[in-house]
Amino acid sequence: MNKHILEIDRLNVSIGADKIIKDISMAFFRKKVTAIMGPSGCGKTTLVRCINRMHELIPNTVVTGSITLYRKNIYEMNPIMVRREIGMVFQRPNPFPTMSIYDNVIAGYLLNGIKLTRSEKDTLVESSLAKAGLWNEVKDALHRRGAFLSGGQQQRLCIARALAMKPRVLLLDEPTSALDPKSTAHIEDLISELKETVTIIMVTHNIGQASRVSDFTAFLYLGELVEYGTTEKLFTVPDDKRTEEYLSRKFG
Amino acid sequence: MNRVAFRLVKDLGFRIYLVASTSVLLIPLGLILYYIVSNGITVINWDFLTSLPKPPGVLGAGISNAIVGSGLLIGIAGALSIPFGVAIGLFLNEFSETHLASAVRLCVEVLQGIPSIVIGIVAYLWIVVPLGGFSAVSGGIALALMMLPMVVRATEETLKLIPHSLKEASLGLGVPYYRTMIKIIVPAGANGILTGVLLGVARVAGETAPLLFTAFGNPFMTVNITQPVNSLPLIIYNFATSPYPDWQQVAWGASLVLIIFVLGLSLLTRTLIKR
Amino acid sequence: MRKTSQYNPEDRNIRLYEAIFKLVLKGAGVIMVTLLVALLVTILWQSWPSIREYGIHFYTGRKWDPVFKEYSALPFILGTLATTLLSLVIAVPIAISLAIFSGFYVNSGFLASAIRTLVDLLAGIPSVIYGFWGLFILVPVIRKLELSIGIVPYGVGILTSSIILAIMIIPYAASIGRDVITMVPNDLKEAGLALGATPFEVVHRVVLPYAKSGLLSGVLLSFGRAIGETMAVTMVIGNANFIPGSIFDPANTLSSVIANEFAEATDPLYISNLVHLGLILFVTTTIIGFLGRAVIRRWSVNR
Numbered sequence: 014m015n016k017h018i019l020e021i022d023r024l025n026v027s028i029g030a031d032k033i034i035k036d037i038s039m040a041f042f043r044k045k046v047t048a049i050m051g052p053s054g055c056g057k058t059t060l061v062r063c064i065n066r067m068h069e070l071i072p073n074t075v076v077t078g079s080i081t082l083y084r085k086n087i088y089e090m091n092p093i094m095v096r097r098e099i100g101m102v103f104q105r106p107n108p109f110p111t112m113s114i115y116d117n118v119i120a121g122y123l124l125n126g127i128k129l130t131r132s133e134k135d136t137l138v139e140s141s142l143a144k145a146g147l148w149n150e151v152k153d154a155l156h157r158r159g160a161f162l163s164g165g166q167q168q169r170l171c172i173a174r175a176l177a178m179k180p181r182v183l184l185l186d187e188p189t190s191a192l193d194p195k196s197t198a199h200i201e202d203l204i205s206e207l208k209e210t211v212t213i214i215m216v217t218h219n220i221g222q223a224s225r226v227s228d229f230t231a232f233l234y235l236g237e238l239v240e241y242g243t244t245e246k247l248f249t250v251p252d253d254k255r256t257e258e259y260l261s262r263k264f265g
Numbered sequence: 266m267n268r269v270a271f272r273l274v275k276d277l278g279f280r281i282y283l284v285a286s287t288s289v290l291l292i293p294l295g296l297i298l299y300y301i302v303s304n305g306i307t308v309i310n311w312d313f314l315t316s317l318p319k320p321p322g323v324l325g326a327g328i329s330n331a332i333v334g335s336g337l338l339i340g341i342a343g344a345l346s347i348p349f350g351v352a353i354g355l356f357l358n359e360f361s362e363t364h365l366a367s368a369v370r371l372c373v374e375v376l377q378g379i380p381s382i383v384i385g386i387v388a389y390l391w392i393v394v395p396l397g398g399f400s401a402v403s404g405g406i407a408l409a410l411m412m413l414p415m416v417v418r419a420t421e422e423t424l425k426l427i428p429h430s431l432k433e434a435s436l437g438l439g440v441p442y443y444r445t446m447i448k449i450i451v452p453a454g455a456n457g458i459l460t461g462v463l464l465g466v467a468r469v470a471g472e473t474a475p476l477l478f479t480a481f482g483n484p485f486m487t488v489n490i491t492q493p494v495n496s497l498p499l500i501i502y503n504f505a506t507s508p509y510p511d512w513q514q515v516a517w518g519a520s521l522v523l524i525i526f527v528l529g530l531s532l533l534t535r536t537l538i539k540r
Numbered sequence: 541m542r543k544t545s546q547y548n549p550e551d552r553n554i555r556l557y558e559a560i561f562k563l564v565l566k567g568a569g570v571i572m573v574t575l576l577v578a579l580l581v582t583i584l585w586q587s588w589p590s591i592r593e594y595g596i597h598f599y600t601g602r603k604w605d606p607v608f609k610e611y612s613a614l615p616f617i618l619g620t621l622a623t624t625l626l627s628l629v630i631a632v633p634i635a636i637s638l639a640i641f642s643g644f645y646v647n648s649g650f651l652a653s654a655i656r657t658l659v660d661l662l663a664g665i666p667s668v669i670y671g672f673w674g675l676f677i678l679v680p681v682i683r684k685l686e687l688s689i690g691i692v693p694y695g696v697g698i699l700t701s702s703i704i705l706a707i708m709i710i711p712y713a714a715s716i717g718r719d720v721i722t723m724v725p726n727d728l729k730e731a732g733l734a735l736g737a738t739p740f741e742v743v744h745r746v747v748l749p750y751a752k753s754g755l756l757s758g759v760l761l762s763f764g765r766a767i768g769e770t771m772a773v774t775m776v777i778g779n780a781n782f783i784p785g786s787i788f789d790p791a792n793t794l795s796s797v798i799a800n801e802f803a804e805a806t807d808p809l810y811i812s813n814l815v816h817l818g819l820i821l822f823v824t825t826t827i828i829g830f831l832g833r834a835v836i837r838r839w840s841v842n843r
Contacts, residue, residue: 014510047366067433072362094439096436096439097438103430103434107430107433109449110431110435110453123437124438124448125439125441125447147580174438175437175438178439211440270737273738276740279739280739280740283638283641286633286637287642289634290659294658295643296677297568297670338693353569355568356565356568359565360565360569365566368569368573372573373572374573376576376579378764378829379579379820379825380767380825383768383818385798386798387579387582387816390582395655417572427550430763440831441558443557443560459695463800470666471665471668472666473667473668474770481803498666498668498771501672502668502671502672505668505671505775512675519667523666523669525667527665527666528661
C-alpha cells in the first residue's frame, strides 16, 4: 500500500521577492531513484533543500505548503531530526578535513554525541563504506585523513557518511557535477545499487544521467513542476511540449 | 639616447634611495637589539630569573616576581578576552547582517583604537576605585580590553574563510547548529584564532601604560589577584627611570627576557600563519 | 525496527541548547556594545567636574600646575602636536619608500620576506623598551648635539621623543603603505612598464597618484597611533608642564602627563582633570581613526 514515502503538497518557496518554487505537489516512491532535472535556476536545488530543511540556512526564505515523510509533516518536526532521517550529499565533496576517513564515516554520530561501542563503530564504518563502494579502496587507510582521496572517492566518502546515519531518504544535489567522467560513472552505478536500501532523490543538470539511473523523473521549469512520471515515459512520450523541447534541445 | 640614459640614472638613483632608507630602519633595530642583548646577557642567569628584586646596592637581584606577575596578568587577560572574543567573533559571523552586528563591529573598531593609557584610566575607575586599591585583577582587565579586539578580529576573519560547505555537511547530518559551530567550525578555524590570540598576548605582554595605575607594581612576590603585582614592563619602566645603576642593569636583563618572549611569540605566530 | 528512535535524544533539549547558544552569542554582542558605551560614559562622567569647573579655560590657559590648582590642557595639546607631527615628518618619507620598495620592487622572494620580518620585529618591540633604549642611547647623542650647537643640553625633549616615536610608527605606516601599493592593479604597473617607462617613472606617474588617498589614510592612522603612544614618550620627553618654545625643549604630551601624574593624584578635581585629558585623547584618536579608515575604505571600494 505504502508506495509513497515522501509527499510534497502545494509547496511555495520564495527568497526575498523572488518566487523560486511555484505550487509544487508531488510524491516520491519508496526505494526508487527519482531524478529532478531542469535548466539551471529552475529551483531544483531549492526543492531538494526544502525536503531536509537545509533551505533554512538561506536568509529571507519563506516556505508555505507541506512536505510529509510517512505522513508526518517535516515542518512540524525538529529540523535536526528531519536531517537525520533525510540525508544529503552536496555538489562538491565536503568531507571534514580534520577527521580521519573512519571518523568521517561516523561523523554524524560523533558530532551528535551519540555513543557507539567500538564494534558498533567498526561494523558501521565497514558496511557504510562497502555500500558506498569505497571499502576496498580505503580499508588500509581508515585512520588517515581523507585529503589524499580523489574527488570521486571523497564524494563516495560523503555518501558513506550520509548512509551511516541510516536515513530513509537520501538527497543527492548534483553529486557528480564536480567530478570527472570515470568517477561519475562509478557514482551512477552506486546509485543504482543503493536504491535497494534507501529512497533516492537526485538533482541533476545532466539529462543523460537522469535517463541512466532514475526510475522516475520530474522536470522543473521556472519553479513549476512541468511533468513528472516514469523516466521511460517522460523520455519517450512526454506530455508537455516544454519537456519535449528541453529534451530535444539538450540531445541536439 | 641621452634622455633614456638620464631616465635610467634617475631610476637607479631612486633604487639607491629606497635601499638606503630601508637600511636606515636596520640601524635602530640593530642598535636596540645590540644594546639589549649585550647589556641584558651579562645579568641574566638562573638566579636572576628566580630571585626577587633587591634594594639598590644589594647583590643578587632578580625579576622572579615580575615574570610571575606578567604571567598572572596575561592569564587573567586571556581568560577574560579569549572566550568573550571568540563568542563575539561567532556572533559577528552568524548574525553578520544585523544592526547589532554593525554596532558591535563599530565598537570593536573603536576599542582597538583607544590609547592604552585611556584603557588604564578606565580600568582604574572601574576596578581600582571600587576595590579600594591597586590589584592584579584590574591590570588583567585592562589588558583584556586591549586583547579583546584582536581576538574578535582574528575569529571573525578566520571564520569568514571557512568554506560554507563544511557547515552544510555537518548540518546535513542532522547535527544541531550549536554543535556544528563548536565541533566543526571553531576547530576548523582554531589555527587562525590561535594566531590572533598569540598576537594579542605578544602585544599586551609589553604593555606598560595601562598597568601604571592598575597592577601598579610590587617589590614582592604575590599571586593574589587582589594585590598589586609587578610585571616585566613595569619593572623595566620603574628601574630604567631610577637613578641607580644596578637597578638599571636589572632593567636591561628584564628587557632581554621580555623581548625574547615577545619576539619569540611573533616568530611562532608567523610559522603558524604559514601553515 | 526503527533505529532512529533508539538514539533519538530529547527533541526539546536540542531546541533548548540551540536557543541558549544563540542567546549567548547575541548576549556577547550586547555586552560588547554595553561595554563600550559604559567606557565612554565613565570617561565623560569622570571628566565632568573638570569640564564644569574650567570650561573653555581648560583649552586656553597656559599652565598646568597642580600645586596652585591651575589646570590647562594647552601645553600638552601643543606638546602632543609638536611631537607627533615632527615624528611624522621623519617617519612618513621612510615609511613610504619602504612601502614602495617592498610593495613594488621586491614583492616576493627572500628580500621581501626579510623586509617583512624586519618590519614585524620592529613593530613587536614593546614601547617601554624603545623608551629605555632612547633614554640611555639616544638622549646622550642628542645632548651632545645640543652642546655642539650651544643650547641647554637637556637631552630629553620633543626632538628625542619624535625620533623614538618615528622609529615606532614606521613599521605600522609601512605595512599599511605596502598593502595599499600591492593593491594597485598589476595591469596598470605592467602597462606603464610596457610603454617603456622606467620603474621610477611608473612609481612616480602611475603607482603614487593611484595610491595617493590610500597612503594618506595610512598617514592619518599612524598619526592616531602616535598621539596615543605613551611609554616611550613619557621616558624621554622630560616632563615639563609648560608650553614648549622649541623642539629641543622638554615638554609633556597628553598621554605622558597622565602616565606621570595619575597614580599620585589624590584630589578628586585633579583626577577629573587627568581624565579630561584622557577624554581629549580618546576623542581625537577615535576621530582620526574613523577618518583614516573611511578614506581607506572609500579608496579600496572605488579603485
